[in-house]
Amino acid sequence: MSGSRGVASGVGLPPREAIEFLRGKTNVTTQHWTDIWRDAHTRSFMVAGAATDALVGDFRRSVADALEQGRxxxxFRKDFDAIVAQHGWVHNGTAAWRSRIIYETNLSTALAAGRYAQQTEPETLAAFPFxxxxxxxxxxxxxxxxAWxxxxxxxxxxFWHTHYPPNGWRCGCRVRVLSARGVARMGRSGPDQAPxxxxxxWVNPRTGEVHYxxxxxxxxxDYNPGxxxxEPPRIPTDAVTTPRPARWPPAPPAPPQRVSVEPLVPAGTPAIAAPDFEAWANALLETRRSDGSVRVLGALSDAAMTWLQDREIAPASSALAITSAQFLHILRDAKxxxxxxxxxxxxxxxxxxxxxxxxxxRERETGAVLLIFDPLDRAEARTGKLVVEFAMDLRVRDGHERRRVVMNGxxxxxxxxxxxxxxxxEYELIEGSV
Structure with a gap:
């Protein structure tokens, strides 16, 4: 997203309701991004680490101008540089990264709230109940x-109570409305089953509070700003009939089921490499077949975790692991x-x-964390890298059983x-040298 006009055109929404949403907020000073949590952002305008009313106010005016004037x-980055210089603000991350996060997060959230307001107008819901x-x-x-x-x-x-986008930093997903006929034209007799x-x-790195x-x-x-x-949407019961013979009950569904997926290595647990790693790896090399197993390799350093926490992107655990499939994938003969x-x-x-x-x-574009190392082969002119992904959702084998885990892999x-x-x-240096 390069600007609010691009954001607005992407969702097909004049920003009147979005502007109203932003204007209704109250400025709040903070020390950390978790000081204002989830739906409290609906009524509060904050910039993480902006601890004076004047600083928050200047950012608020610049964000409002971006939304209202299509800047x-x-x-916005010109304003950001001027505001930082005027207030002597010391912020986390580079100016380019931090200004983008402030700009895009505030605009995308405001536009989502405005879009929701339009989509839940009674006449809109009557015509487009899906x-x-x-x-x-x-x-x-x-x-x-x-996948969604x-x-x-x-x-x-x-489902929309927690999954109405944006669903993360720099998320550009959206929701579009459908009529009953529109659903039928898609070859469906009704809506999908909610996942x-x-x-x-996830552990709050500042307070230690646990969230799921x-x-x-x-x-x-995990909240819907709109x-x-x-008010929650109220769909007229006669709006959900379909021109096809098949019909579906118009009664509101039960709240979505929540299932907790266990972390492979809980936060606070020492991340020690599995003692049988070499034997495990050699067994895989013999068969060249993934068996669904996983091994802990170790952990990100304290310095790296501090760097990630300061930029509000730290995982719940420092532990790193690898699955049998991933291990076989990185080998030379596999590529x-x-x-x-x-x-x-x-x-x-x-x-x-x-x-x-x-x-x-850390790769700026994707946010991926890379571990850089020198290959053992001294004749190799290239450099080795491992790409780390946080909070991977996997099914792994533990003995004779399969279980679902979340891991940094x-x-x-x-x-x-x-x-x-x-x-x-292209890259930010977290620690070490290249």
Whole structure:
């Protein structure tokens, strides 16, 4: 998203209700982004770490101008630089990253609330009693958001209480309305069954408070800004009939079921590499078959966790693990056609790499965390990397049983040109050197 006009045109919404939503907020000073939690944002305007009324007020005016006047991110960044200089504000992250987060989060939330207000007008609900989740089409999608793409539910389904987008930082998903005839034209006799809402345990890094956050949603985003601002939708019962013979009950559905998915390594548990890692890896190398098992490799360093916490993107646990499928995927012969896989020797020392990477980077565009290391083969001119993904939702084998876990995992790895990591416009250095 490059500006509020782009955001507004993406949802087809004049920003009148969005402006009203933003104007109704009260300025609040904070020390940390979790000081205002979930639906409290509906009535409060805050910028994490902006601890004076004057500073919050200046940001509020700039965000309001961006929304009301259609000012772009480039315009907002000029204001951001001037406000920071005037107040001497020391903020987390780079100016480019922080200004984008402030701009996009406030505009997308306001537009979502405005869109919800329009979609729940009585005459709109009478004509369009169904909603469809539409994925943003991002180049680097959240897999769960992509899985919800095309989901059709009644407008009053409890799923929308927590899953009405945006569902995370920089989420560009949206909801579109559908009539009964529109649903029928899609070849459906009615709406889909609401997904079971599965949650993961997340610990507030500032307070230690435990929250259970729906999978696929960033902590703090599991609420509907429009719902907390407006009344819940009330759909006329005669609006849900379909021109097809098949009909579905118009009665409001039961609240969505929540199932807690256990973390592989709970927060606060020492993340020690599995002692049998080498034997486990060698067994996989013999069979070359994934068996659904998983092994803990170690943990991100305290310095890396502090860096991530300061930027409000830290996972609940520092532990890193790898599945059998991921382990086999990163090997050199598995990627022989492009010659970018790791050697067996490097794959067997993954716990050592996790414990002592040469550098830890964060890719600005995708947010992925990379562990950089030197290959054992001294003749290899390229640099090794491991790509880490936080809060992966997986089914793994534990003995003879399968269980569902959430883990921070090594998603992939390989060998790349070392020069690419020196591009500070593309990567942020968390620790170490490149």
């Amino acid at each position: 772009t991110l480039t315009d 909603w469809q989740y539409v994925h943003s089409g991002a180049l680097h999608p959240r897999l769960q958001h992509q 793409n095309g989901l059709v539910l009644r407008a009053d389904d409890g 079971v809402i599965e949650t993961r345990r 956050v729906p999978l696929g949603i960033d902590p703090g985003f 719902l907390t601002w407006r 022989a056609k492009v010659a970018k896989g790791l050697s067996i020797a490097d794959a067997l020392r993954l716990p050592e790499i996790v414990a002592r990477p040469r550098a830890v980077l 090594v998603k992939s790895g390989g060998l790349v040109d070392a020069a690419r990591f020196r591009n500070r416009g």
